[in-house]
Amino acid sequence: MSNNTVYIIVGPTAVGKTSFAIALAQQLKTEIISADARQCYAELNIGVARPSLEELSKVPHHFISSHSVNDTINAQVFENYALAKVEELFKTHPSVVIVGGAGLYIKAFCEGLDMIPEIDPAIREDIIKQYDQLGLRWLQKEVSVKDPLYWAKGEQQNPQRLMRALEVILGTGASIVSFQIKNKVTRPFNIVKIGLELPREELYERINQRVLTMVENGLEQEVRDLLPKFHLNALQTVGYSEWLPYFEGIVSKEKVIENIQQNTRHYAKRQMTWFKKDPEITWHQSDQVNAAKIG
RNA sequence: GGUCCUGUGGCCGAGUGGCUAGGCAGAGCUCUGCAAAAGCUCCCACAGCGGUUCGAAUCCGCUCGGGACCU
Numbered sequence: 001m002s003n004n005t006v007y008i009i010v011g012p013t014a015v016g017k018t019s020f021a022i023a024l025a026q027q028l029k030t031e032i033i034s035a036d037a038r039q040c041y042a043e044l045n046i047g048v049a050r051p052s053l054e055e056l057s058k059v060p061h062h063f064i065s066s067h068s069v070n071d072t073i074n075a076q077v078f079e080n081y082a083l084a085k086v087e088e089l090f091k092t093h094p095s096v097v098i099v100g101g102a103g104l105y106i107k108a109f110c111e112g113l114d115m116i117p118e119i120d121p122a123i124r125e126d127i128i129k130q131y132d133q134l135g136l137r138w139l140q141k142e143v144s145v146k147d148p149l150y151w152a153k154g155e156q157q158n159p160q161r162l163m164r165a166l167e168v169i170l171g172t173g174a175s176i177v178s179f180q181i182k183n184k185v186t187r188p189f190n191i192v193k194i195g196l197e198l199p200r201e202e203l204y205e206r207i208n209q210r211v212l213t214m215v216e217n218g219l220e221q222e223v224r225d226l227l228p229k230f231h232l233n234a235l236q237t238v239g240y241s242e243w244l245p246y247f248e249g250i251v252s253k254e255k256v257i258e259n260i261q262q263n264t265r266h267y268a269k270r271q272m273t274w275f276k277k278d279p280e281i282t283w284h285q286s287d288q289v290n291a292a293k294i295g
Numbered sequence: 296g297g298u299c300c301u302g303u304g305g306c307c308g309a310g311u312g313g314c315u316a317g318g319c320a321g322a323g324c325u326c327u328g329c330a331a332a333a334g335c336u337c338c339c340a341c342a343g344c345g346g347u348u349c350g351a352a353u354c355c356g357c358u359c360g361g362g363a364c365c366u
């Protein structure tokens with residue numbers, strides 16, 4: 001075990017992670033790796049609340065605007081990226097800051113993922129196509145017949161999990177369950193997890209306000225420009241998908257704004273549920289933390 | 296003052312005598328490759344009082360609150 005340390009800052013969206021991370025990185029004279037599943041896409045700007053250019057100029061950031069919406073990004077990709085980057089930074093810095101709200105990405109980084117062979121993308125595409133046409137019933141039937149092991153344990157109503165199970169059994173011939181050993185790896189560096197929180201009402205207020213600001217800053221135009229990319233997973237994002245019915249004349253712009261605020265609140269709530277159960281996190285009130293005391 | 300309509304949970308909204316409507320909001324939760332994703336659970340209301348009835352959100356009466364029209 002080295003003396004190197006990764007400080008991981010987590011918390012719900014809009015809680016104030018960015019500014020705290022920058023203060024901490026400056027304090028530690030190091031760089032920041034973002035653990036955000038959307039800010040890594042260069043094409044997504046206003047809607048993903050990326051740090052401002054001014055903020056980015058204060059501390060070098062990684063996994064920010066580093067990929068294209070055409071790229072396949074997932075927890076595995078992040079794990080590899082972040083591990084490599086951390087090792088690289090450790091050569092010249094004793095500590096690194098990771099900040100983000102993607103719980104699964106952070107978990108993958110800290111504990112690793114079980115080795116599951118890569119699945120031919122054609123298999124996934126085919127499954128998605130069939131699911132779109134034939135629906136959940138079909139998917140449930142496929143999984144129950146082809147992977148009874150997963151079917152017995154898995155979430156039978158969750159199409160995403162079912163599709164994942166199906167692609168693994170079709171791609172490898174073995175049940176996804178047989179790969180899930182849930183072995184936690186131990187990283188060769190220290191990990192310190194810091195959680196930022198705010199009273200629920202205050203957080204929701206900040207979210208509502210931030211969405212309004214995004215719209216003022218031209219979110220609508222950004223989304224219009226990305227319309228040709230809407231079939232990509234990267235665009236399946238709060239702040240983007242809500243505009244479609246407005247462009248089709250079905251709902252008002254006010255309704256779009258409300259929906260974005262609503263979905264962002266839901267998202268924040270899910271993040272809190274996720275992070276709350278991690279006993280390694282030390283929690284701080286976002287408006288009271290002091291980077292100097294942490295570092 | 297009179298006539299008629301109306302009153303369902305935080306909001307919308309179905310239900311005209313017996314069975315949990317439903318949706319939204321809110322809360323709780325799940326989580327190993329789409330995670331800003333996907334899914335699960337909870338929230339048992341019928342304005343009030345009295346009556347009819349084996350049984351009323353549902354029928355009747357009164358009171359209260361909305362609304363429309365008439366004078």
